[in-house]
Amino acid sequence: MTIKKSIPGAIALLLILSLLAACGSGSNSNTSGNAEGKGDKPAKETTLTFWHHYSTASPEEKTLTEQLIPQFEAANPGIKVKAVAYPWDQLHKKLQIGSSSSEMPDVARLDIIWVPEFQKQGLLVALDEKFADFDETAKELLEGPLSTGKIGDHYYGLPLNTNTKVMFWNESMLKASGLDKAPETADEFFTAIAGVKAQSDRAWGFGEPALQGWNILPWIWSNGGDVLSPAMDTAQGYLNSSATIEILTKLRAAIQAGQIAGFKPGDVPVTEGHAQGSYAMMAEGPWAFAQFESQFPDFKAAAASFPKGSAGSVQVLGGEDLGIFSKDKQEESWKFVKFLTSEAAQVSMGKVGQIPVNLKAMENSEIKSIAYFAPFLEQLKTSKARPPVAAWPQIDTVINDTMSAIFMTDRDIQGELDKAADQIDALLK
Structure with missing residues (x-):
């Protein structure tokens, strides 16, 4: 008797639970499937x-x-x-x-x-x-x-x-110039690129794809110069210092002698040119190896530390x-x-x-x-970060424009750097 009386109630209870389960399934099944990785389509993408x-x-x-x-x-x-x-x-x-x-x-x-x-x-x-x-x-x-x-x-x-950059050197090109290794010092570098140019009018000793801080700062830093003061509040006495002028003078002479190229419109692309025998050397990051492997599998790339200046081998971080x-x-x-x-x-x-x-x-x-x-990893030990100032992108534009003026004209280097230091100081205020 008791059992018989409970059947209708049990059936009603089961119906209610079924409805609740169906509602619950409709609202939560996607989320549950998500969490368990069952592949159900999520409720919201x-x-x-x-x-x-x-x-x-x-x-x-x-x-x-x-x-x-x-x-x-x-x-x-x-x-x-x-x-x-x-x-x-x-x-x-x-x-x-x-x-x-x-x-x-x-x-x-x-x-x-x-x-x-x-x-x-x-x-x-x-x-x-x-x-x-x-x-x-x-x-x-x-x-x-x-x-x-x-x-x-x-x-x-x-x-x-x-990352940082190291000096890539084309072994066959340097050997043709009488060298069996990459230059270790800045003096050896300038001698080497002159030797490469002497061997061929269609080759350059060094390829530089641009003239921004990423490209120019290693030369300045390695020669004992800088862009900003340690307090990062002025460029006066740093960007236009004698150390900066000295290395930029050497670089301009090499560019005018046809020993350095790559940054002007129409120049041979640097990484491709290095693998194909146009540039004996270039400074580049680790991604260059992957590019050589995928585009120039027969080229054997060689890398060494950036040439030392009076302040050592200082690359950009x-x-x-x-x-x-x-x-x-x-x-x-x-x-x-x-x-x-x-x-x-x-x-x-x-x-x-x-x-x-x-x-x-x-x-x-x-x-x-x-x-x-x-x-x-060895070069990273002496690499240096660009100044962490909010105005750096604008400063970098000033550097690029100034280097373009110096390397592509006969303008006075001291005068161009003095103007650049004034512009940078205005950006720092």
């Missing part, structure tokens, strides 16, 4: 825009788009990444323009020297303030590159990679930081940033020439077996 300056179709860009982004998306259902490539200078301009037009990426690969500029404009998220696991993430990265994202008391960028610009997708952006700095992602990019900043990646057997990293 988020698309992150990632702006970068990897060269289109380069090994780095292909690794990013064909390997890393698909891996990230597979591990994070519901998040898609739209990667957009720009040349280095165009990316900088795009970010500057975007800040006034509200067309900004969620995440961007920033030259380390851009971080102060965009932080000053209030465009970058303070990572250590926003994300609770910042310290845990940061401790897995090299301390030096990590410091490039710190402005004041907070971090506005996470390092993606570090390079690298990129990841910055978050997003206002409404910050958590998703942070996931992507952490992924790109993870051991696995860093190893993948390391294989195509990007020096890792992840400590575990640096110890990875595949990375340690990359022999051509050795000269860069």
